[in-house]
Amino acid sequence: MTRQMTGAQIVVQALKDQGVDTVFGYPGGAVLPIYDEIFLQNEIRHIIVRHEQAATHAAEGYARSTGKPGVVLVTSGPGATNAVTGMTDALMDSIPMIVLTGQVPTFMIGNDAFQEADTIGITRPCTKHNWLVKDTDILAETIHQAFHVATSGRPGPVLVDIPKDVQFATGSYTPLNKTKVSHYQPRVKGDIDAITKAVEMLEKAKRPIIYSGGGVINSGVGASQLLRELSDATGAPITSTLMGLGAYPASGKNWLGMLGMHGTYEANMAMHDCDYMLCVGARFDDRITGRTDAFSPNSFKIHIDIDPSSINKIIHVDVPIVGDIGHVLEDMLKIWKSRGRKTNAPAIAKWTAKIDDWRAVECLTYKPSDTVIKPQYALERLEALTKDHDRYITTEVGQHQMWAAQYLSFEGPHRWMTSGGLGTMGYGTPASMGVQIAHPDALVINVAGEASWLMNMQEMGTATQYNLKTKQFILNNERLGMVRQWQELLHGSRYSHSWSESLPDFVKLAEAFGAKGIRCADPADLDDAIMEMLNHDGPVIFDCLVEKHENCFPMIPSGAAHNEMIMGEDKTEDAITGAGGALV
Amino acid sequence: MNALSLKKGASKKSAYDLKNPLGDTIETHTLTVIVDNEAGVLARVIGLFSGRGYNIDSLTVAETDHEGHLSRVTIVTTGTPAVIEQIKAQLDRMVPIHSVHDLTVEGPSVERELAMLKVTGTGEKRVEAMRLADIFRANVVDTTLESFVFEITGTPEKIDAFIELVRPLGLTDLARTGVAALARGV
Ligand SMILES: Cc1ncc(C[n+]2csc(CCOP(=O)(O)OP(=O)(O)O)c2C)c(N)n1
Ligand SMILES: [Mg+2]
Numbered sequence: 001m002t003r004q005m006t007g008a009q010i011v012v013q014a015l016k017d018q019g020v021d022t023v024f025g026y027p028g029g030a031v032l033p034i035y036d037e038i039f040l041q042n043e044i045r046h047i048i049v050r051h052e053q054a055a056t057h058a059a060e061g062y063a064r065s066t067g068k069p070g071v072v073l074v075t076s077g078p079g080a081t082n083a084v085t086g087m088t089d090a091l092m093d094s095i096p097m098i099v100l101t102g103q104v105p106t107f108m109i110g111n112d113a114f115q116e117a118d119t120i121g122i123t124r125p126c127t128k129h130n131w132l133v134k135d136t137d138i139l140a141e142t143i144h145q146a147f148h149v150a151t152s153g154r155p156g157p158v159l160v161d162i163p164k165d166v167q168f169a170t171g172s173y174t175p176l177n178k179t180k181v182s183h184y185q186p187r188v189k190g191d192i193d194a195i196t197k198a199v200e201m202l203e204k205a206k207r208p209i210i211y212s213g214g215g216v217i218n219s220g221v222g223a224s225q226l227l228r229e230l231s232d233a234t235g236a237p238i239t240s241t242l243m244g245l246g247a248y249p250a251s252g253k254n255w256l257g258m259l260g261m262h263g264t265y266e267a268n269m270a271m272h273d274c275d276y277m278l279c280v281g282a283r284f285d286d287r288i289t290g291r292t293d294a295f296s297p298n299s300f301k302i303h304i305d306i307d308p309s310s311i312n313k314i315i316h317v318d319v320p321i322v323g324d325i326g327h328v329l330e331d332m333l334k335i336w337k338s339r340g341r342k343t344n345a346p347a348i349a350k351w352t353a354k355i356d357d358w359r360a361v362e363c364l365t366y367k368p369s370d371t372v373i374k375p376q377y378a379l380e381r382l383e384a385l386t387k388d389h390d391r392y393i394t395t396e397v398g399q400h401q402m403w404a405a406q407y408l409s410f411e412g413p414h415r416w417m418t419s420g421g422l423g424t425m426g427y428g429t430p431a432s433m434g435v436q437i438a439h440p441d442a443l444v445i446n447v448a449g450e451a452s453w454l455m456n457m458q459e460m461g462t463a464t465q466y467n468l469k470t471k472q473f474i475l476n477n478e479r480l481g482m483v484r485q486w487q488e489l490l491h492g493s494r495y496s497h498s499w500s501e502s503l504p505d506f507v508k509l510a511e512a513f514g515a516k517g518i519r520c521a522d523p524a525d526l527d528d529a530i531m532e533m534l535n536h537d538g539p540v541i542f543d544c545l546v547e548k549h550e551n552c553f554p555m556i557p558s559g560a561a562h563n564e565m566i567m568g569e570d571k572t573e574d575a576i577t578g579a580g581g582a583l584v
Numbered sequence: 585m586n587a588l589s590l591k592k593g594a595s596k597k598s599a600y601d602l603k604n605p606l607g608d609t610i611e612t613h614t615l616t617v618i619v620d621n622e623a624g625v626l627a628r629v630i631g632l633f634s635g636r637g638y639n640i641d642s643l644t645v646a647e648t649d650h651e652g653h654l655s656r657v658t659i660v661t662t663g664t665p666a667v668i669e670q671i672k673a674q675l676d677r678m679v680p681i682h683s684v685h686d687l688t689v690e691g692p693s694v695e696r697e698l699a700m701l702k703v704t705g706t707g708e709k710r711v712e713a714m715r716l717a718d719i720f721r722a723n724v725v726d727t728t729l730e731s732f733v734f735e736i737t738g739t740p741e742k743i744d745a746f747i748e749l750v751r752p753l754g755l756t757d758l759a760r761t762g763v764a765a766l767a768r769g770v
Contacts, residue, residue, distance in 0.1 A: 124628060125635050129679040132623065149679055184679050309673035312666060 002172035007136040007162065008033035010173050011100065014143040016043055017176045020071050022062060022437055023047070024055040028075025030102025030115060033167035047437060047466065050458040052079050054430035056086020056157075057456070060095045061434030064417045065392055067220060069096035069150050070434065076102045077115030080161075081122065085424060087157040088126040092421025093243060094218055096155035098146050099127075105165035106134050119161045128156035134163065136171030144179040153186030154307040155218055186306060190323030190331060197319050198278065198302045199336045205276030205300075206347035208236040211259065211288075214243030214420070215281020215305060216325050217413045223326035224413045227280060228252065230333055233341070235348045237355055239267035241282050242405055243420045250409030256355070257364075260288040261556050262402040265363035265565060266355055268554075271296050272562035273354075279303045281325045284314040285421070286558075286583070294561035304328045363554045364406055366568060373523050375400060375475045375546040379407035379447070382473065385530050389443040391415065392435045396428040396452030399481040399552045404447040426455030429472065433459055436468040443471070443534070450476040450543075451500050460513035463539040471533050472541045474506060477548045485551050490576040506543035515539040558583035612641065612662045613688040614695060614765050615672065620680040621647045621655040628678060629657060638671050639663060642697075642740070644762040654682065660740075660763050687765050695765040699743045704731040705754035713753045720746045731756075 005013065011034050015023065024047045027035045038046050049055045052074045059070025070090075074083050080101045090097045104113040120132050129149050131142050142160055150158045202208060210231055216223050224247040231238045231254045238248045239259040248255055257264035259271055271277070277299040282288065284303075289295045292314060301317040303310070304325060311320040321328055336342075366376045393408055394417040395401040401418060410416050417435060419427035432446035446453075453474050463470055484498040510517030516536050520529035520543070533540045553568040559580020566575055619625050626645055633640050642660040647653070661671060668686070676684045687693035701722075703713045706729070713732060717724065722736035736746055740763060747758065 120624060121627070124624070125631055153677070182679075183682060186677075307677060309670065309677050311673070313670055313673075316666070 002174065004170050005173050006033065006037075006170055007139050007167040008037045010136065010139045010171065011143065011162065011167070012037045012041060012044065013173055014140045015071065018144070018147050019068075020044055023071045023073050024049055024058045024062070024434065025073030026052050026055060026075065026079060028077075028079050028102065028115070030076035030104060030164050031073060031079075031100075031162075031167075033164065034073065034100070034102070034162075046073070047433075047462065049430065049433075050461050051456065052082035053085050053426065054433075054456050054459045054462070056083050056090065056097065056099070057424075057427050057430035058434030058437070058459075059097050060086065060090055060093075060427075061394060061417050061431030062438045063095050063097060063434075064217075064431075065414050065435040066438045067414060069098055069147065069155075072097065072099040074099070074101055075115065076104055076119065077117045080117055080119040084122060084126060085422075087123060087159065089419055089422040089424045089427065090157040091126050091128065093419065094155050094214060095157070096150040097157040098143075098150050099157060099159040100143075101159060101161050102167070103132070103161045103163040106163045107165070109163065119159070123159050126157070127159050130159040130161065132161045132163075133166055136166050136169040139166060139171060140174040141179050144174070144176050145182055148182050149184055152184065154215075154310075187322055188306070188324035188327050190304065190321040190328035192331065192335075194319050194321045195328060195331050196335055198321065199332060199339065201276055201300050201302070201319075202234060202236070202278070202336065203339070203342040204344055205236075206344055207270075207274045207351045208234070208276040208278070208348065209270050209274040210236050210238040210278045210280060211240070211271065211282055212238060212244045212247055212280040213241040213282025216244055216247040217281075219281065219306075219325035221413060223281075223324075223329060224248070226326060226329035226333060230329060233333070234336070234343050235345070235352070236278070237270060237352065239263065239271065241285070241288055241420070242418060244282060245405060245416045246410035246413045249411040251411060258405050260285075261290070261558075262406065262552055262554065263556075264406070265361050265554055265567070266358035268556065268562040268565060269358045270355055274299045277301045279305075279317070280329070281305060283310045286314075289315060290556045290564075291559055291561045296562070361567075363565075363567060366550075369547065370523055373521065373526060373544060373546045375403050375477065375550055376407055377523060378475060378526065378544050378546060379403050381526050381530060382445070382447075383408050385527065385534065386443060386445065389534075390439075390441070392417070392432075392439060392442055392444045394418065394428040394432040394435060394444070394446045396446070396448040396455075397423045397425045397482075398449040398452055399477075399485065399550070400447055400449045400475040402482075402552045403475070408447075425449075425452035427452075429453060429456045430459045430462075432470040432472070433462055433466075433468050436470045437466070444469075445471045445473050448472055448474045449481060450474050450478065450503060450506075451480045454504075457509070460510070460515055460539065460541070464514040467538060469536075469538050469540075472539070473533070473544065474542060475544050475546050476503070476506070477546050477550070478503060479548055481550075482552070484549075486576075488551070489557065489572055489574065490581055492574060506541050510539075510541035513539075515541060517541050517543065519543040519545070521545040607665050610662050610664060611668060611688075612660060613668050613686055614693070614763060615659045615661065615675070616685050616687060616765060617657040617659065617675055618682040619655050619657055620682070621653045622680055625655070625680050626657070628680065629659075629675070632674055632678070633661075633671075636670075636674065638667065642762040644764055658763055658765050685767070687767055690767060692768040693765055694768060695739055695763050696737055697740050697743055697761055697763050698735065698737045699747070699758065699760045700725070701734045701736070701747065701750055701755055702731060702757035703734065703750055703754050704756045706730055709753045713750055716746070716749050716753075722746065
């Protein structure tokens with residue numbers, strides 16, 4: 001009854017049983033038997049990238065834009081070590097990902113065999129869990145467990161290391177429904193008493209705020225709808241972390257914009273002054289809190305998170321609720337409705353009036369120019385010309401990333417892919433490919449900085465091979481802009497190695513890869529150039545030459561509190577002082 | 585940071601705080617952790633402690649359920665109450681970990697450690713070592729004309745005391761198992 005197969009066949013069969021349609025990978029000696037099985041079937045599509053790091057980021061883009069786990073297949077040794085950055089990135093941002101690695105045969109492990117690396121040892125701290133499979137009979141079961149672990153509770157990357165002899169040997173296939181139930185079953189329902197307490201306090205709150213994060217996106221589209229309902233029904237203003245953008249629509253009336261280091265003035269001031277904070281699927285990261293002992297000093301704090309270790313890790317909260325966001329928000333709304341939909345409406349009206357005063361500061365104003373393209377202007381025009389498209393945005397890491405978060409707006413979840421926790425330059429290009437593969441007809445734009453973009457530019461080859469029509473929108477300031485900004489603020493404007501020297505001609509580079517290149521340096525030409533990009537049915541590299549010394553504001557300098565923001569017009573030289581200088 | 589000057593957490597109004605989690609006193613806790621006895625599981629536990637900068641004062645591990653392939657890990661650790669809570673939460677979410685118990689807060693428990701001490705010498709010192717062993721109920725498990733190996737079981741404090749007394753009498757080698765602990769009662 002249990003079917004006998006080779007280990008390599010088991011791998012492919014298990015992936016099919018898990019509903020996998022796409023694998024991002026790169027072959028090598030230790031995975032050849034699996035590649036042979038991939039050759040012999042048509043159900044699973046294998047995307048050959050140009051570097052294993054790119055396979056992991058593409059899988060992240062795929063996962064983040066679909067809600068399904070991303071799957072990666074790489075060889076032993078260098079294949080596995082190249083995948084480490086992407087796994088660490090996925091761990092930090094809670095992205096479900098299954099990485100299958102080849103390994104030298106079991107009888108050679110430990111001998112420093114060719115392309116041997118201690119993959120399990122190296123990836124132990126950058127995965128949720130990993131397994132070395134030494135017996136073909138337990139391979140199917142292990143892969144099914146790996147999917148369970150990657151997608152249950154707080155999602156994350158897992159790795160299954162498969163020695164080559166295990167791929168060749170014959171063993172029995174354990175189907176998904178015969179796999180034994182894992183004892184790893186994180187709790188999804190929140191404690192009703194705690195939820196009731198959260199509702200009671202909400203009813204009385206004079207200055208409530210909802211602070212939401214990536215956990216809402218991970219919980220599924222339903223959770224985003226519930227979040228919207230909760231904010232709209234109670235009148236609680238809402239802000240979000242970088243990872244949570246899109247869960248509440250940017251056009252919604254209670255939207256304050258992103259919070260944190262480069263968040264809006266209104267979001268940060270409201271966080272500081274609120275008396276009731278509902279943290280939904282966020283983790284009080286240091287980019288959010290600023291100085292922790294000055295963080296929202298007078299609020300009653302509630303924290304909903306599926307990961308108990310996120311609770312009270314950085315900020316002590318009054319009511320922790322461990323559970324899945326969707327489940328908890330559903331219960332919370334039910335309880336709030338059953339108790340008569342109470343709010344402290346007069347107080348909230350005053351609170352929103354105060355917030356409107358903060359909004360009136362218009363913290364995202366910048367000095368326009370008609371001679372040089374301001375990066376903010378470029379993003380405003382990109383927003384205006386693409387917002388009605390079926391649009392997905394990925395980014396690299398740096399100033400452009402923060403400007404994208406500030407100036408682009410997201411109306412729904414799964415539309416915004418960025419490297420938040422790890423801040424991985426080189427994420428955006430391959431992530432945009434993963435998104436485009438999952439959504440072939442959509443408009444996928446990678447908002448990039450020229451330095452980050454170079455870190456995985458080899459993936460243009462993947463784009464042209466699969467005709468992935470992603471638009472690489474490079475805000476080219478010829479600077480490692482974010483590094484330069486910090487040097488201005490902290491190191492007396494000594495711009496040590498923050499130049500992008502010897503840049504390639506991006507238009508010629510595009511052509512060399514078989515893609516289309518567009519360059520724009522004049523604000524007057526920008527709209528036409530963006531339209532040309534949008535109208536091209538294929539991959540485009542858009543070299544947008546922007547102001548070289550623009551800084552990204554507002555900014556909470558490290559070590560400062562939410563109400564100590566630097567605004568655009570302030571003096572910035574050496575603005576970071578004292579203990580804040582030691583923080584990153 | 586002075587915890588008492590902060591409003592939050594120390595609040596008596598909250599029904600959820602049994603003790604002040606912002607306290608910055610360093611406490612010692614004994615945790616017992618049941619894990620799948622699979623390859624690398626100890627590296628995972630230890631990696632968590634080193635990676636996140638937690639302390640391990642003592643760690644013992646052995647398979648305690650041969651059929652279920654489960655091991656019991658006993659960890660003695662120190663930290664502020666917030667750090668201890670973090671350690672427990674971080675351990676508890678690891679996939680091969682079945683349960684985490686903090687014996688220090690979950691009611692009375694018993695702790696024992698075993699040590700072996702080699703004491704070399706002759707004459708009066710040798711006699712005195714024997715007398716101390718008697719008082720501490722240590723057993724002699726090996727002897728030559730010039731040495732003893734004592735085996736002693738007890739709390740870590742008792743073992744510390746015995747070691748300090750025996751040291752001037754010619755203590756030349758020492759092995760300790762680390763703490764094993766169980767909750768009292770049923
Ligand atoms: C892999 C990696 N190396 C280094 C850094 C540090 N870093 C953060 S932003 C940045 C500069 C990015 O420059 P660019 O991509 O041109 O973006 P800009 O800030 O100019 O918009 C650097 C070097 C990083 N985040 N990731
Ligand atoms: Mg740049």
